[in-house]
Amino acid sequence: MTPPCIIQIKDLYFTYGQDGASTLKGVNLSVRQGERVGLSGANASGKSTLLHVIMGLRLPQAGTVELYGKPRRNEEDFRDARMRMGLLFQDSDDQLFCPTVLDDVAFGPLHLGWGKDAAREAALEALAIMGLQGYEHRVTSRLSAGEKKLVALATNLAMKPDTLLLDEPTSFLDDSSRERLIHVLRDVPVTLLIVSHDQTFLDALTDHRLVLRDGRISDAPTSPGAKVEL
Amino acid sequence: MKPCMMTFFDARSRMLATFMFSGAVALIQDVRIAALACALPLLSIACAPPSFARIARPLLHINVLFLLTALMTIPFVPGETLWMAGPIPVTREGLLFMALITLKGNAVVAWCVVWLGSMEPATLGHALSRLRLPTPFIRLLMSTIRYIDVLQEEYACMRMAMRARGFKPQLTRLSLRAHGLLVGALLLRSLERADRVADAMKCRGHHGVYAATETLVWRAADTALMIGLGAACALLLLGGMP
Amino acid sequence: MHISEGILSPPALAAGWVCALAGVAVGARRTRPEDVPRVALLGAAFFVTTFMRIPIGPAHAHLVVNGLAGILLGWRAMPALFIALMLQAVLFQYGGPVVLGVNTVIIAGPAVLAHYFYRLLAGRAPGPGRAGMAGGLAGAGAVACSVAGMALCLTWTDPAFRAAAASLVLVHIPLMLIEGMISAVTVMFLYRVKKELLPGSTW
Numbered sequence: 001m002t003p004p005c006i007i008q009i010k011d012l013y014f015t016y017g018q019d020g021a022s023t024l025k026g027v028n029l030s031v032r033q034g035e036r037v038g039l040s041g042a043n044a045s046g047k048s049t050l051l052h053v054i055m056g057l058r059l060p061q062a063g064t065v066e067l068y069g070k071p072r073r074n075e076e077d078f079r080d081a082r083m084r085m086g087l088l089f090q091d092s093d094d095q096l097f098c099p100t101v102l103d104d105v106a107f108g109p110l111h112l113g114w115g116k117d118a119a120r121e122a123a124l125e126a127l128a129i130m131g132l133q134g135y136e137h138r139v140t141s142r143l144s145a146g147e148k149k150l151v152a153l154a155t156n157l158a159m160k161p162d163t164l165l166l167d168e169p170t171s172f173l174d175d176s177s178r179e180r181l182i183h184v185l186r187d188v189p190v191t192l193l194i195v196s197h198d199q200t201f202l203d204a205l206t207d208h209r210l211v212l213r214d215g216r217i218s219d220a221p222t223s224p225g226a227k228v229e230l
Numbered sequence: 231m232k233p234c235m236m237t238f239f240d241a242r243s244r245m246l247a248t249f250m251f252s253g254a255v256a257l258i259q260d261v262r263i264a265a266l267a268c269a270l271p272l273l274s275i276a277c278a279p280p281s282f283a284r285i286a287r288p289l290l291h292i293n294v295l296f297l298l299t300a301l302m303t304i305p306f307v308p309g310e311t312l313w314m315a316g317p318i319p320v321t322r323e324g325l326l327f328m329a330l331i332t333l334k335g336n337a338v339v340a341w342c343v344v345w346l347g348s349m350e351p352a353t354l355g356h357a358l359s360r361l362r363l364p365t366p367f368i369r370l371l372m373s374t375i376r377y378i379d380v381l382q383e384e385y386a387c388m389r390m391a392m393r394a395r396g397f398k399p400q401l402t403r404l405s406l407r408a409h410g411l412l413v414g415a416l417l418l419r420s421l422e423r424a425d426r427v428a429d430a431m432k433c434r435g436h437h438g439v440y441a442a443t444e445t446l447v448w449r450a451a452d453t454a455l456m457i458g459l460g461a462a463c464a465l466l467l468l469g470g471m472p
Numbered sequence: 473m474h475i476s477e478g479i480l481s482p483p484a485l486a487a488g489w490v491c492a493l494a495g496v497a498v499g500a501r502r503t504r505p506e507d508v509p510r511v512a513l514l515g516a517a518f519f520v521t522t523f524m525r526i527p528i529g530p531a532h533a534h535l536v537v538n539g540l541a542g543i544l545l546g547w548r549a550m551p552a553l554f555i556a557l558m559l560q561a562v563l564f565q566y567g568g569p570v571v572l573g574v575n576t577v578i579i580a581g582p583a584v585l586a587h588y589f590y591r592l593l594a595g596r597a598p599g600p601g602r603a604g605m606a607g608g609l610a611g612a613g614a615v616a617c618s619v620a621g622m623a624l625c626l627t628w629t630d631p632a633f634r635a636a637a638a639s640l641v642l643v644h645i646p647l648m649l650i651e652g653m654i655s656a657v658t659v660m661f662l663y664r665v666k667k668e669l670l671p672g673s674t675w
Contacts, residue, residue: 057429079435087433094426097509099352099376111435137445139352141379155434252570257482288565292476299479302636327632335478342565354562366500367551373512374519374555381513381520399527406650409524410657413537416517417544417658418665424513428506436505 003033004069006085006163006191007054012063014046014053023049025215027063033162036192038202040220041212047195048090050212051165054193055087083112086156090167092148101127101143101151102136108159119158126158127151129188131180146177153184163191170198234278234348241357243452244345247459252338254463261326263469264333270462271340278344285343292335300328351375353445360446377423385416473536473618473644474557474575477568481629488574488625492554495580499550507548514545515552519559526650533647538618539611539655542583543590544669549583550576574625582617586610590659591671603670604660611655612648619644 007029014024023046031037041047052058053065056078065072067081089095098104105126109119127135130150143151149169156164164185170178182204185192196202202209209220239247251270258264275285309323355375359368389397389412397408480488503511518541525532541549554576560566567575593606623637662669 052429055429055433057432082433082435089426089430091426093377093380094423095430097373097376097427097430099355099372103372107436108434139350140376159434249569252477252568255478256480256485256570295476299633299636302639303632306632306635324632327630331478333478335476338477338568338570339565342562342568346562347565349562351559351563354559364500366503367496369505369508370500370503370512370515370551371555373508374515374552375559377513377516378519378559381516382523385520385523399525401527401650403653406526406653407657409526409535410654411661413521413524413535413540413654414658414661414665416521417514417540418662418669420513420517421510421666421669424509427509427513431509 003035005030005032005066006068007031007193008064008066009054010064012050012053012060012065014049014058014060016049023215024053024060027212027215027217029210029217031191031193033191035208036206037194038206038209038220039193039195039212039217040197040199040202040209045212046215047212048167051087051167051193051195054165055082055085083159084161085163085165086159086161088153088156088164088166088169090171092145092152095152095155096140096148099140100136101132101138101140104140104151105154105158108155112159122158122160123154126154129157130154130184144174145172146174149173150177150180153181157188161190163193164188166192166194166196168196169194170196170201234280238451239455240446240448240452241349241353242361242446242448243455244349245354245357245361247455248342248345250456250459250463251341254466255334255337257467258334259330260469261330261333263466264330264337266469267466268333268337268340270459271337271344274341274344280343280347284347285340288339288343289336292339293332296328296332296335299331304328351378356446373427377420380423381416381420384419385412388412388415473579473615473622474560474567475571475578475622475625477571479629480571480574480625484625484629485570485574488571488577490573491581492550492573492576495547495550495577495584496554499547499552502547503551511545511548511552514541515555518553519556522556522560528646528650533650535654536579536615536618536647536651537611537655537658538579538583539586539614539651540607540658541580542586542614543607543610543655543659543671545583546587546671547584549587550580553580553583578618578621578625581621582614585617586614587671589613594671600660600663603663604656607659608652608656612652615644615648615651619648
């Protein structure tokens with residue numbers, strides 16, 4: 001039995017601003033439950049934009065976005081999907097908007113309605129998974145770039161998502177944080193869509209590789225077996 | 231490790247104590263009571279001495295201001311002339327007037343340095359949140375606190391880049407224009423980051439920030455502080471109000 | 473441009489708090505949850521800009537840029553600047569806990585006025601030159617109002633402060649001109665780069 005489709009995108013067009021240059025020109029993408037997909041492409045090719053469209057942070061000019069089998073057309077539609085799908089932002093400072101680590105990591109669960117104690121439990125668990133025990137009361141602004149990235153991922157994991165979208169997770173990361181990231185992501189039972197041009201990172205974590213070029217997605221040259229419809 | 235107030239007292243009691251003391255001092259109108267009130271910050275300094283730089287800076291700042299103010303105010307306070315500094319009368323009332331202000335100002339500043347000086351901004355946010363200030367305000371406060379360091383770094387980077395290209399803070403048209411661009415660039419980056427943060431908040435389902443941390447523990451010492459200081463302030467006011 | 477603790481009379485301090493809290497409440501009411509990031513980030517930005525110093529003769533003047541804050545935020549400048557001032561009081565002991573109310577009214581009040589002044593001067597869809605001029609005048613005007621506010625508070629507290637208040641005003645005239653120039657440049661820059669940020673847009 002084929003696993004259900006988590007993300008299904010058909011014929012997506014997205015343009016930034018009024019100058020008319022389309023970033024995404026007819027993107028088709030299908031990601032099924034349990035898959036681990038890597039997406040690379042040149043700078044400014046629209047990879048981050050695609051992730052933002054999937055999360056409903058930008059609405060496309062044309063095309064359809066289906067998450068968990070349901071079409072998503074407006075802000076309302078995306079709300080429940082966001083509770084199951086986590087996005088790791090490229091700049092951790094954008095994602096960590098609370099003064100201390102525990103505030104940030106507990107924030108998601110609190111908002112999911114889990115109650116203070118359950119949220120705190122979930123936060124501490126997520127920090128432990130990331131190897132960040134003892135970081136709860138640290139002030140976010142004082143952390144290193146690597147620590148911030150790991151905390152940011154903890155904020156996603158605390159919500160116990162079934163899917164993770166990662167936007168250039170290894171940029172500005174030192175080797176040990178990168179190793180930690182690989183280690184954690186290998187073990188966590190989620191569907192993954194990783195945007196990155198760190199080829200060894202993608203090698204370690206993904207089964208299929210895609211490329212975003214000229215506004216469209218295709219298989220990456222060395223990736224065997226297309227499970228992606230074009 | 232040097233003893234400081236935060237090891238003995240909860241952030242909330244420190245904040246309440248500061249308002250209590252400052253409020254009481256603001257109401258004092260008698261120089262002798264103001265001098266008496268200075269005993270409290272002096273006692274605090276003795277118990278938890280701040281570093282010299284930490285206390286000297288604000289005190290120097292405030293006293294230079296008071297000195298300049300005194301030069302321009304004392305001659306205009308009517309009263310019994312004690313001596314003449316050239317054509318300018320130095321009155322007894324004038325000296326008392328400035329003495330009152332100086333004592334009050336120094337008392338509050340010294341108190342704040344000792345009781346609040348070591349407070350992390352994040353702790354301030356948590357304390358105000360636990361003191362039940364309105365949630366919309368707390369959300370704004372926490373978010374602002376969070377991004378000050380980030381923006382400070384961005385500002386520092388931009389300024390360095392400008393200096394590398396010969397920028398010097400001067401009173402010239404070119405330099406002022408550069409300042410304008412620096413401010414503009416900082417504001418622009420802040421707004422662009424704000425949009426990204428708004429996106430991040432959408433992804434986690436809410437706008438605004440709650441405080442989940444429970445590092446603040448109210449202890450007996452805090453209650454004692456409230457009662458003790460309350461009594462001291464009441465005594466000062468009974469003696470000092472007209 | 474903070475008034476220190478110890479100077480003002482209790483009635484002035486109380487009036488300051490009443491006005492400050494009222495203004496902050498109005499600003500907070502106009503801040504929808506989606507606006508929180510913008511207001512917070514701009515508040516943080518204005519906190520950072522107060523560390524900019526311009527040398528004037530032997531001394532340094534710290535930038536206030538409350539005019540710019542008002543132009544970009546309108547009434548939302550009241551909570552944003554209140555927070556910035558509170559943090560300055562707690563972290564650096566600029567101003568103080570009780571005089572915070574008055575300082576907020578002095579600095580954030582003119583910011584709100586600057587917003588409306590800018591809209592009046594710039595009108596709808598101004599060119600960059602006109603926007604810049606409006607920004608410059610609003611910026612200088614905001615500082616002028618702040619200084620006037622300080623002077624008024626001092627003289628209300630005690631008539632003996634008149635001379636001190638007058639010299640305060642004189643001493644700040646160079647700062648008014650400098651802030652005006654800087655505001656003009658900043659508004660023109662923002663106009664060229666992202667026009668929607670300036671008043672006239674929907675947010």
